[in-house]
Amino acid sequence: MTVQNCRVFALSFLLAAGLSLSAPVGAHAGEDHAEEVSAPLPLEAxxxxxxxxxxxxxxxxxxxxxxxxxxxxxxxxxxxxxxxxxxxxxxxxxxxxxxxxxxxxxxxxxxxxxxxxxxxxxxxxxxxxxxxxxxxxxxxxxxxxMPATTSTQGAHGIHWYEYVLWAAAVAAVFAALAFLVRRRQQMRGTR
CATH class of the missing domain: 2.60.40 (Immunoglobulin-like)
Known part of the structure; x- marks a missing residue:
């Protein structure tokens, strides 16, 4: 593995780690969050x-x-x-x-x-x-x-298609980075 490939791998790893840190955290057992008060579900739920x-x-x-x-x-x-x-x-x-x-x-x-x-x-x-x-x-x-509006939104406030849009955006960013890295490698190889 060349130094350039190592740099690309390290940058990709850091980008993926940074994106995963901004993702919402799932529920887990073993901790008491009694001091946190959750908002009640909207009536539309x-x-x-x-x-x-x-x-x-x-x-x-x-x-x-x-x-x-x-x-x-x-x-x-x-x-x-x-x-x-x-x-x-x-x-x-x-x-x-x-x-x-x-x-x-x-x-x-x-x-x-x-x-x-x-x-x-x-x-x-x-x-x-x-x-x-x-x-x-x-x-x-x-x-x-009768409900004031018909809502397809879940109780948590996020539509299912928003997850798809975010996943597509992340995939597009990774594809663009891969394209730029490959293009840069080709440009260096032709000199």
Whole structure:
């Protein structure tokens, strides 16, 4: 290995070390950071939800914004025991329409509707849920606030494509350095 190659290697190593020092540090165990107070997650990090309860049932309705068409997911539990209510008949009335919900997993019922996408951002959606089981029936009312914006941003505040852009920028810098070093070596070799 020539002296020139050693210099290029050393400079590349120092550049890579410097870039890695500016990268964010991952979480690790063994240290107590109790004095640090983390900022609460923004409200946009959570899916919009509505809650209702009666003597028999507890209902949580969540707007599934990660799916097209938008859908409402209703989780229905027994109020006293918190066990999921399976095999119930749910009808959800919203925006002047009544739709039957399908059970997608034990105690979780879904309603898909193109009406949900047409609602203005930040609006309030009044929900009336009719529940019928073999033992009892009930009528629950609640309201769901539509999100002000639909965000594809994660809870940490960085989009996934920003990582790709940074990786591409670092690769471009390394490619440019390699090109310049090779060009310089060729220029010295022709003299």
């Amino acid at each position: 959570f899916a919009p939800r509505a809650y209702a309860q009666s003597e028999d049932f507890e209902l949580v309705v969540v707007l599934d914004v990660g799916r097209q068409p938008l859908r409402l997911l209703a989780t229905l539990d027994r109020f006293l025991t918190n066990e999921p209510v399976q095999g119930a008949t749910l009808e959800i009335e919203f925006n002047g329409t009544t739709q039957a919900a399908k059970e997608v997993s034990p105690g979780v019922y879904a309603v898909e509707s193109p009406v949900l996408a047409g609602l203005p951002p930040g609006s309030e959606l009044a929900l009336t849920v009719s529940v019928e089981t073999t033992e009892t029936g009930d009528l629950l009312s609640t309201s769901l606030r």
